[in-house]
Amino acid sequence: MNILLKNININENQLMKLQNVIGRNLNQEEIALAENIMSSIQDLIQLAGDDPSRDGLQESPYRFLKAILEYTKGYQEDPSEHLDKTFEVTHDDIVLVKNIPFNSLCEHHFAPFFGMAHIAYIPSDKITGLSKFARLVDGYANRFQVQERLTQEIADAINKVLNPKAIAVILEAEHYCMCGRGVKKAGATTVTSTMRGMFEEDRHARAEVLHLLK
Ligand SMILES: [Zn+2]
Known part of the structure; x- marks a missing residue:
């Protein structure tokens, strides 16, 4: 095991899209949570036995987070x-x-x-x-x-x-x-x-x- 992609940072474009999904801005604490979630999804991919750094999976933690926020936007x-x-x-x-x-x-x-x-x-x-x-x-x-x-x-x-x-x-x-x-x-x-x-x-x-x- 030598997969270390930790310290994910959400970029401006991703942040904008996430905020569009929920219809409001994320505060600093929520941005930190989002980055932790994306990091955990990388861990999940690794635990399942795949390589989170390969092409098809690199953006998946962000896409997963965005999809879940979309499915749960009723909380807003x-x-x-x-x-x-x-x-x-x-x-x-x-x-x-x-x-x-x-x-x-x-x-x-x-x-x-x-x-x-x-x-x-x-x-x-x-x-x-x-x-x-x-x-x-x-x-x-x-x-x-x-x-x-x-x-x-x-x-x-x-x-x-x-x-x-x-x-x-x-x-x-x-x-x-x-x-x-x-x-x-x-x-x-x-x-x-x-x-x-x-x-x-x-x-x-x-x-x-x-x-x-x-
Ligand atoms: Zn069920």
């Missing part, structure tokens, strides 16, 4: 704020937003999971723009997650801001790892859901939303 915001712009309504029909695509990162293995979110609610007195739900989902999906908590966090945010009579959040996802329940085969889908308010308590409301979601 409070996703529920996307719902803040509301409109008064008087009707109490179901509002349904289907097939919102999302990508997330399993918190146990940092392996991607991805799929579709479906959100339904019955407003009490306010609604929000439909496109806001996509941003809400992204804000929580772009973190270290488990699918079950992601489902609950989306419902909690809708409950907090819109205080509707009913909420249904359903997530269908494929996982690139063996976490979750049981051994997964390629193409297997994990479905998680939460029903609140009338969708939980009222049989007819529940049947109606499940029918709409088919």
Whole structure:
């Protein structure tokens, strides 16, 4: 073993790109952390049995760090704020937003999971723009997650801001790892859901939303 590439320094170009990903500047302490991480990824490559100084791997520690920051940029915001712009309504029909695509990162293995979110609610007195739900989902999906908590966090945010009579959040996802329940085969889908308010308590409301979601 004679691989010593230690004391990585982030260059200006790399720093700028990392800051673009998270939408703010990194302070000195964070830059030091980033350099430590890149150094550790070199160690990981070496431990796995490859040479971190070879052409294809030289930039990999930086690329890995950038990719992880991109996957977790939801920490830079409070996703529920996307719902803040509301409109008064008087009707109490179901509002349904289907097939919102999302990508997330399993918190146990940092392996991607991805799929579709479906959100339904019955407003009490306010609604929000439909496109806001996509941003809400992204804000929580772009973190270290488990699918079950992601489902609950989306419902909690809708409950907090819109205080509707009913909420249904359903997530269908494929996982690139063996976490979750049981051994997964390629193409297997994990479905998680939460029903609140009338969708939980009222049989007819529940049947109606499940029918709409088919
Ligand atoms: Zn996992």
